[in-house]
Amino acid sequence: MVGQWGKEDDEEVTIRCYDDRRDRIEMDCVEKSCEIGHDHQTFLFTDTLGDPICRIRNTPLFTMLVAEVGKKLVGSIQGSVKPVKFHDKSVKVGYVLGLRVVPPYRRRGIGSILVRKMEEWFVVHNADFAYMATEKDNEASLGLFVGRHGYVIFRNPTILVNPVNRARGLKLPSDIGIRKLKVKEAASWYRRHVASTTEFFPEDIDKILGNKLSIGTWLAYYNKDVDNMESWAIVSVWDSSKVFKLRIGKAPLSYLILTKVCNFLGGFLPFLGFPDLFTPFGFYFLYGVHMEGPLRGKLVRALCEHIHNIAASSNHGGACKVVVVEVDGDDDDHHSLLRKCVPHWKMLSCDDDTWCIKPLKCEEKMAGLSEFTNMPLGSNSGSSLFVDPRDV
DSSP: OEEEEETTEEEEEEEEEEHHHHHHHHHHHHHHHHHHSSSSSOOOEETTTTTTTTTTTTSEEEEEEEEEEETEEEEEEEEEEEEEETTEEEEEEEEEEEEEEEEETTTTSSSHHHHHHHHHHHTTTSSEEEEEEEETOOHHHIIIIIIITTOOOEEEEEEEEEOOOOOOOOOOTTEEEEEEEEHHHHHHHHHHHHHGEETTTTTTTHHHTTTTTTEEHHHHHEGGGGGGGEEEEEEEEEEEGGGEEEEEOOHHHHHHHHHHHHHHHTTOOOGGGGOOOOOOOEEEEEEEEEESSHHHHHHHHHHHHHHHHHHHHOOSTEEEEEEEEEEOOOOOOOHHHHHHHHHHOOOTSSEEEEEEEEOOSSSSHTGGGGGGGOOOOTTTOOEEEOOOOOGO
């Protein structure tokens, strides 16, 4: 696959599939040269633990394309295809992630070529939609996907982050029971109670729950209602620390000072529990978070605290330093209650995540599935968003 950068530049860029034996070392250099910025001061660096495609290996179908100039690797893009429920229809969606172009070769159209080639790969594998996630203030990314390639913004989820305090376990309410579900039981529970009210619900939920990275699924309920649950909550946990690590490269001075102070006082005041995020760290990702009933909020908090205790007592050498959950950013009562009930630190969390989507087939074949593209930004579809842990 060959593409042109621009009329003013005669050089060509070749797009090909990633070859692990040939490209691993050079791909590591590409990854390290591309900083992921949360704002102008804080940058996240990703350590893929020697496996550049670690973030897509657990999806049913995946690929990684690289951009090459001569014999030099200058960019890459990753993608995966999976079956989901979307607008009450069974469709296949292609997820775009890991778009990288090394700084000296940016603004030459390489990113656009990589996106187009990935979309072509999606179409070959019968994907109905392509979607991606970025930050709402990432003008370059939105300009590329929305401005140039016709994607539309359809969700603005909120990422909630809570530190793991390994020195202090949290005491759970005595009136709440928490039970770990078996994989088949959890899958059945999700299909019966969650699938119909959730967009992007994965049809291969059994494979996700049975994956070696999925620690388990827990159900919370009130002990007095164990035989007739009017209120309940459910959550599953994915151990991302076994896939890749993150590290904050630079941050505001206040954050650095707070970290040093908390580390110094930690021996005397362990309840502070502020983690050192300047060294590589992993995290637990909570997915499939769902609650029902008049007293559901307390149950969600109890589940999150239960997962915190599991993370704090894990034998992974302290690899898991934070617990992360991504929830809908809509301001209706249900989603607002969920955000309030999930324990999190505001300074570590963010509400600027933006999901963009694009139909890949003509409208006649989409049978009306593309009408959502005309919805105004921030409109509520009436359904929650299921965040697949394999997309994190």
